[in-house]
Amino acid sequence: MTHWWKALRALFWQQKARMDGVVVPDNSRCVQCGICSYNCPIGIDVRRYAWEGRPIRDDHCVTCGQCVARCPRGVLRFEALARTLQPTP
Amino acid sequence: MRRYVIVGTGVAAVAAAEAIRQRxxxxxxxLVGMEAEGYYSRPGLAYYLTGEIPEAMLFPFRDADFRRLQVQVVHDRVEGLDPAGQRVRLARRxxxxxxxxxxxxxxxxARPSWPGVDLEGVVYLDNLAHTRHVIRLARKAKEAVVVGGGITALELAEGLQARRVRVHYLLRGDRYWRRVLDPVESRLVEQRLAQMGIRLHHHTQVAExxxxxxxxxxxxxxDGRVLRCQLVGIAVGIRPRIELxxxxxxxxxxxxxxxxxxxxxxxxxxAAGxxxxxxxxxxxxxxxxxLWPLARQQGMAAGANMAGHxxxxxxxxxxxxxxxxxxxxxxxxxxxQRDADPDAGLVRGDSEVWRALPDAILAQKSDEVNLIRLMVGRRTLLGAVVMGDQSLVRGLYTLIDRQVDITPIRERLLAPDAPLGDLLAAFWSEVQAHLRTAAAEDGSPPPREASG
Known part of the structure; x- marks a missing residue:
């Protein structure tokens, strides 16, 4: 598979995840540095969600992806809303 | 009413306090701590040094959070412990x-014993006070020498470089973090450092x-060279504070x-953390x-046990x-790897496990920016290094931590030019589905993922 095709495919899924998804933290990686909260344009305390291991379910979140992109430790990711809302077995 | 005293104000201490209060x-x-600043993100100091966050962002908890938890934070030094009397002696109180x-x-x-180690300008990235000191000195410094083979040394080097200080980075061995990284990974990091303007000096140790x-x-x-500098950053390991x-x-x-x-x-x-x-x-x-996340987990477990669970x-x-x-x-x-340890002391992120167990077969994939290295055991994955894209990490971690039998994909993983990412992603999906089904059938809680 060529690089441009891989890049295009990644971009598509990235955009789709942003439209359909929520930001989900992996709190086993978070070190509470606060880069996520500092870079949130809306002022959401993303770090607090990460500490508590909760998806960022804030009506004001525009899923701009700043927190996901800036986290130096890969704590945050987009996850499809449907999957996040699924009851855990 | 039970009296809980926690010596320390780091993440283990705060996690313990939360766990106690829940129960x-x-x-x-x-909480009794020597640092006036109380609880802050110690790993975040690296990003404070690079200028990515202001100092105020280092504090995840506000006074209101501690009030909500009904936790009293005391700035004092614990000088002694009287186990028979069940009391601690504080310097002021x-x-x-x-x-x-x-x-x-x-x-x-850890403080090395080199001549000149007490001079003004010798710095560590150990706590907030140290970091403020580094930032203050970096305003006037033109050149710095950084010594140490692990993560903290790199944070110092990158942080000083970001503050426009010209950095000489000294490595004892022939490449960066030999104990943990393989040659490809070390070279990748070194190339990036060089691109940033950091000068690396291999096989170089400080005499004075x-x-x-x-x-x-x-x-x-x-070897007799003199490197001119106004700052010397040292990160050659850590020592647990066990004196008390x-x-x-x-x-x-x-x-x-x-x-x-x-x-x-x-x-x-x-004890925790x-x-x-x-x-x-x-x-x-x-x-x-x-490791910070493990310190938090230990604090949570200690707090639960202290509260009687x-x-x-x-x-x-x-x-x-x-x-x-x-x-x-x-x-x-x-x-x-089994190679001799080129760096003295305990490096943050180091684990004895890596050295205690024998080498396993190595499978690797590299495409410039993203790199996966797997240690493949006979039936399980033993370890992995993932650089760049992190999407496989949760799955990989669970496979390793739960010692999932990888026999179905082992041969394919080890085949030349194996599509590691695709194989692992597909296998992880199968395992995840299996774990969910099993959990649903026996009514046990869902599988825990990447709780490291």
Missing amino acids: DPSGTIV GWLAYDRLLLATGARA ILGHKGRVTGVRTQ AREAGIATDRGILVNPYLETNLPHVY DVAQVFDPRLGQHVLDS RVPYRRSTPLNVTRLAHITTAIMGQVG
């Missing part, structure tokens, strides 16, 4: 009685730090020895983990996620 709404909780005591005193940066009127003016290396425990008669080795309930050998005295040397039943020995701490596979020369890097399980 005991009426007990008193006092005198005796403080406890029913349950947690020692979460952390670790300090030179000074004039009490200030650093340079470093003389063991040792003087009180608590069993110590390199750290405070604790059982799976985080109990020391003294009744009602617990960087200072605790926790018994790992899988390895049959006590191990030191100087018998909760064993299960030491999960070490997962160290960090950023090396702007590349997000996850290191999990056994990834080290």
Whole structure:
């Protein structure tokens, strides 16, 4: 598979995840540095969600992806809303 | 009403306080710490140094959070421990009685014994006060020498470079972090550092730090070269703060020895975090983990036990996620090599496990920016290094931590030019579905993922 095709495919899924998804933290990686909260344009305390291991379910979140992109430790990711809302077995 | 005293204000201490309060709404909780700043993100200091966050962002908890938890944070130094009287002696406030005591005193940066190490301009990235000091000195410094082979040394080098200080980075061996990274990974990091303008000096050790009127003016290396600088950043390992425990008669080795309930050998005295040397039943020995997320987990377990719940701490596979020369890097399980250790002391992110177990077969994929390295055992994955894209890490971590049988894909993983990412992603999907089904059938809780 060529690089441009891989890049295009990644971009598509990235955009789709942003439209359909929520930001989900992996709190086993978070070190509470606060880069996520500092870079949130809306002022959401993303770090607090990460500490508590909760998806960022804030009506004001525009899923701009700043927190996901800036986290130096890969704590945050987009996850499809449907999957996040699924009851855990 | 039970009296809980926690010595330390780091993540283990705060996690313990939260865990206690969840289980005991009426007990008193006092955190005693030497640092006036109280609880802050110590790993965040690296990003404060680079200028990515202001100092105010280092504090995840506000006073209101501690008030909500009904936790009193006291700035004082604990000078002594009287186990028979169940009390600790504070430098300013005198005796403080406890029913349950947690020692979460952390670790300090190791100080080498080189001549000149006490000169003004020799710095560490150990705590907030040190970091402020580094930032202050970096305003005037033009050149710096950084020494050390692990993550913190790199954070110092990158941070100083970001503050427009010209950095010479000294490495004892032939490449960066030889103990954990393989040659491809080391070179990738070194190339990035060079692109950033950091000058690397391999096979170079400090003989002496030179000074004039009490200030650093340079470093003389063991091969006789003199590097002019105004700052010397040192990160050659950490030492757990065990003095208080040792003087009180608590069993110590390199750290405070604790059982799976985080109990020391003294009744009602617990230890957690960087200072605790926790018994790992899988390895049959006590191990030191100087990792922030594990310190939090230990604090949570210690707090639950202090509050009267018998909760064993299960030491999960070490997962160290960090950023090396702007590349997000996850290191999990056994990834080290048998080569001789080129750097003295305990490096943050290091784990004895990596050195205690034999080398396994290596499978690797590299495409410039993203890199996966797997240590493949006979039936399970033993460890992995993931640099760049992190989407596989959760799955990989679970496969390693739960020792999932990888026989179905083992041969394909080891085949030349194997599509590692695709194989692992597909296998992880199958395993995840299987785990969910199994959990649903037996009514047990859903599978835990990447809780390292």
